[in-house]
Amino acid sequence: MAVGIWILGDQLNKNNSALLSRLQQKKDTYILFIESFNLGSLQTYHCQKLVLIWSAMRHFAQELKEDDWQVSYVINDNFQQSFINWIKNYQITELRLMSPSDDRTVLFNQINSSNNHDRSFFSFLKEIDINCHIKLFPNSNFLWQKEEFKQWAKKRKKLILEDFYRESRQRFNILLTEDNKPIGGKWNLDKENRQPPKKNLQTPVTLFFKPDKITLEVIEKVKKINDKTYGKIDNFQWAVKREEALKVLNQFVQYRLNFFGKYQDAMITEEKFMWHSLISPYLNIGLLQPLEVIKTVENAYYQGDYPLNSVEGFIRQILGWREYMYSLYHYVDDSYFSSNWFDHQNPIPDFFWDSNKTDMNCLHQVLKQTENTGYAHHIQRLMILSNYGLVAGISPQELKKWFHAVFIDAYDWVMQTNVLGMGQFADGGILASKPYASSANYINKMSDYCKGCCYNPKEKFTENACPFNYLYWNFLARHEEKLRTQGRMNLVLKHLEKMSEKDLETINFLAQKRINNDEH
Structure with missing residues (x-):
């Protein structure tokens, strides 16, 4: 019996439970890494995210080789065929795998197209008549199983x-x-x-790292697939090895x-x-x-x-x-991922993909930062980007895909619940106790973005008003009936009641004009 272990790109630690299960049989255990764009579930990714994952995979594979594991590192976008070839070449009869973090992604659905109720990651093996026992181990990247x-x-x-x-x-x-x-x-x-x-x-000062030879090779590879990527790549400085990541942690604590x-x-x-x-x-x-x-x-x-x-x-x-x-x-059950409590259907604005296309300074600053680094902190994501998506009526599923594509730390397990539940209130309150919708007041208080903007955060009813203001009040007006079922919204809805019909008409006009401009 030959035992193999497939290590996925988000399982790069020697504490990997599948690895630990064969620690005493290294020379009789075959390790597989597959570097493939098609192992992801989206059509586009931030180029720095691809560099991070592929470079970290190559470095970890090298570490395991140095530790006397029998490692195969395959670079091939036909990941399924690569996997089958490895199974056959090494006559693997038992495959061990740390449970995937994202076992409900498009990738899994593609593999399981013959049986929508079977989430087994390897159900396709049955179709090609390979007798290989699959053994899953707990995911050590999380504390709760x-x-x-x-x-x-x-x-x-x-x-x-x-x-x-x-x-x-x-x-x-x-x-x-x-x-x-x-x-x-x-x-x-x-x-x-x-x-x-x-x-x-x-x-x-932020601790970053100069790309080594392996990372530079990955950067050159990613540059050649720019039709599938977003963002800047030449300033890549993220850690790609555990020893570097530990230095970042220690620097955080110290400074x-x-x-x-x-x-x-x-x-x-x-x-x-x-x-x-x-x-x-x-x-x-x-x-x-x-x-x-x-x-x-x-x-x-x-x-x-x-x-x-x-x-x-x-x-x-x-x-x-x-x-x-x-x-x-x-x-949650699968219906959660299609939830859309407000029935928002607007598309992702073009400026989400190009920060130079928006004249709102807060959005421009956060989107430019995301393009350059693949990173924005939690309030920038929640109260600038996600907030705009909510009050502008953007489809929560499309917004989730965008978040998943552009952030260096984004994966399906966190984007689904975080964007749909917390950011967009698409689940109707399963996760959050009220919608995270806000006018310009919050942004003006918690940032200096408004000082460099052509819009006025204090105005609501003019062309110079910050779009967050009239979009916010228009959001409340459009969904007033539903929002009244959420107890924590009663106070702000009382302010809505005090607005005149004329003011509400102006807000609606400005909001629709803004949304229509976003779509062109």
Whole structure:
């Protein structure tokens, strides 16, 4: 019997559970990597995302070879044939695989086209008469496994993120006193983490890396497929090895953690990274593991002078939000991914693909940053990009595809629930307690973008008004009946009631004009 292990591009860690299962039989275990654009589920990706994944795969394959594993690294866009050839060449009778993070993507549906109810990643093997036993192992990129979340969820009427986060804190004994209470007396310190930016903030230097020979070779490859890519490539500086990713984590703790909590929601022109950790790309491909990141930050709190609101706020993003997004993605039924509670159908505006095509400074700044780096922090994504999609009535499914394509840390497991549920309220409130819709007031408070814009954030009813203002009020007016079913919307709807018919007509006119211009 020959045993093989297929390592996917987001499973690049020696803690990979399938690898660990054969640690004592390295020389009798065959490892497969397939570098293929068609292993993805979309037609377009940010070029830096492709470079990150393929370069990290090549580096990890090289590490495993040096550790005496029997490694095959195949570069071929016909990934299915490459896989079949490897099975036959090495006469693999048992295939081991760490459970894929995204087992509900277009890729899986294509493979399983003969049986829509069978999500087995390898059902196509039956069609070509290969007798190969498939053995799946737990996904070590996450702390909660699918069945564990199901057991937690079935006891509850509502799946509330805060409840899940508290359960996770207790389960993994994070930031707790001896009597199992939260350190500092509160579970969640989010109210202390919403400071607007001050003038002349001195942000820390960001740790990046000069591309080595392997990465430069991948960059040249990606340049040749520019018809399938988005964004800039020549400034690629992301980590591609675990040792580099660990340096980024340590640099975050040393130089960024202190002010991370206080300014994590702030946005400043030309400040791409501020005090954010920049480790999500590495967590999501396995170069870093969630518990080691959480423990590193928790230990820093115990050993150093770090504010609790920064430490708790960061840990909540990983132990709470990240784990919840992944778990919910696997828990909901397939209808969730086509949900569209507001019935929004507008297409993605052209300027989402080209930042120079918008005259709104906030959108221009965030989109330009995304083009250049593949990165924008969570408030830029939620309150600028996703907010615009919501109030402009963009199709949530199309917006999800766009987010998935352009961000370096984006995968189906996080984009579905995050964009559809949190960003677009397409699920009608399963994930969020109210729509994350906002006028220009929030953006003006939390950023300096409005100062460099041709529109006025204080106006609502003129051509000079910030489009976020009239789009926001038009969104509320169009969906007033539905929004009244959401208790947290009653206060703002009272303001809507006070608007005159003339003002509402003006808002509708300006909103439709803006949306029509977006589509051309």
